[in-house]
Amino acid sequence: MRILHTSDWHLGRQLHRVALLKEQRAFLEHLLDTVRREQVEAVAVAGDVFDRAIPPLDAIDLFNWVLGELADLQVPLVMISGNHDSPRRLGVNARLIERAGIHLRTSVQDCVRPAVLNDEHGPVAFYGLPYLEPGLVQDHFAAEKPSHHAVLSAAMEQVRSDLATRPDGTRSVVLAHAFVTGAEPSASERDITAGGVPSVGSSVFAGVDYVALGHLHRCQRISDRIRYSGSPLAYSFSEADHPKAVWLIDLDADSHVSARKILCPVPRRMRQLTGLLNDLLTHPEYTGYEDCWLHITLTDPDRPHMAMERLQQRFRHALKLSFSQEQRTQEESYRARVNGRTDHEITLGFLHHVTGLPATVPEQDLLQEGLESVRTEAAVREAS
CATH class of the missing domain: 1.10.20 (Histone, subunit A)
Known part of the structure; x- marks a missing residue:
């Protein structure tokens, strides 16, 4: 079965108060093109579909549009809620739209209700583990303590128990929204610390064929069978040099996994510039940055008057301005206290x-x- 693994769309998100719906739609059009071109048989979305629990209406419209397009293509979609999503809102009408091949998994009860899809080699059971807030689900799973490790371990025990009841040869995919030990975070993810330990070991996911992870925004491989797709767009300047991608996963008849990274379109480059104000305004070496989203750090000894307004005359997409002297003093002082x-x-x-x-x-x-x-x-x- 050929699976397209994506996550962390964050529909409705802004970048320093700049709306990104146009860029998000461009990604979703790319996703649909990839589904057609690569003959994808299932799409897995590992959480954080929206950027907040109550998304703006235009983000909901975009979401409804892409669901309709996938339904028209008759390509099944398996989707879980992330820590940014409202599980109840995302899961509205889940049972009804499942008839169109859209399988939403947003509640703890859904963890052992796999979406079973079939290809020429037989069934593939897709288990969706939505973001599990430890303090809310500890009792449901009878976990020893309210920690990410405890509740995810308990959820995976239930998954393995259910999988054992399935016909021989049933392959398995788990979607989860979590911070797995060894992965690299970015600055744009919301902290999920609970009980002091936000991460879980990859061994929690033993016993399944592929794990499609969401939450971290960097596309990365934990192992051959455990991967993050990352966010389709850079949502902070810390991600300026992160190639954004989705994973094309082939799960063969013997449960062997092969993976290919497909890069996402870059609607506008994101860059960071540092220098004196006058140099940035006049030197031709910065011409190539005039259409980029920019974080500019000025090294002038004194703060220049109306610096951002002057910079935006040349760099109209400059979004963030810092001053190296002030920043160094503040960062060193605060970092020393909380490091x-x-x-x-x-x-x-x-x-x-x-x-x-x-x-x-x-x-x-x-x-x-x-x-x-x-x-x-x-x-x-x-x-x-």
Whole structure:
């Protein structure tokens, strides 16, 4: 079976207040062209379909359009919700649209309800593990503690148990939205830290043929059978040099996996420039950057008057402006204070700074409970 693995569309997202729907539609048109050209038999979308729980209407329209196009092509789609999505909103009418070959998996109950697709070699069971907020799903899975490792391990145990009941020769694909140990993050992903440990080991996914991951925005390989497709567009300047891609996965009759990376279109280059204001405004060496999305860092000893306005006369897509002297002072000071520290440690340090006294053990425990409670309540609000 030929599978197109993609994720992290973040429909409705902006880049420094610039709408990206035009660029996102260009990617989805590229995806549809790839499906046709490569004779794709199934599309797997590993979460973060939208950028926020309540997406703008034009993002919903774009989503409905691409679902309709895939349905017209009669290519099945398997999709899970990510940590940016509202599971209940994304899963509206899931049972109904499944008749059109669109398989949405957005709830914990869905984890052991595979979408079983068939090719000339037999069945392939697609298990969708939506983003699992540990504090919300611990009881459902009877996990030992509210951690990503515990709840994903429990979910995968259920997947393996269900797979064991399937006919011999059934191949398996798992879609999951998580931070797997050894992968490289970017600056544009939302933190999913819970209980201090946001990542899970790749061994959690043992026993299945291919794992299509979402959440991290860099296209990367964890192993031959475990991969991130990454986001189709760069959503932060930290991704300026990351090639954006999707994975074309071939799963043969013997469950062997072969993978080919297909690069996504680049609607506008993203670059970072550093220099003196006058040099950037006058030197011809910067001509090639005039149509790029830019983060510009000025090295002038004093902050120039109306710097951004002047820069945008030449670089109309300049989006972010920094000043090296101020940035260096602020970053060095803040980095020294928080480098290597968890959220819990940072808040304990703030409490000590305000009160002049270190927190007692009960206060430390109470603060940890508060941090985890806030994360859980935020997840509940997004899910509702």
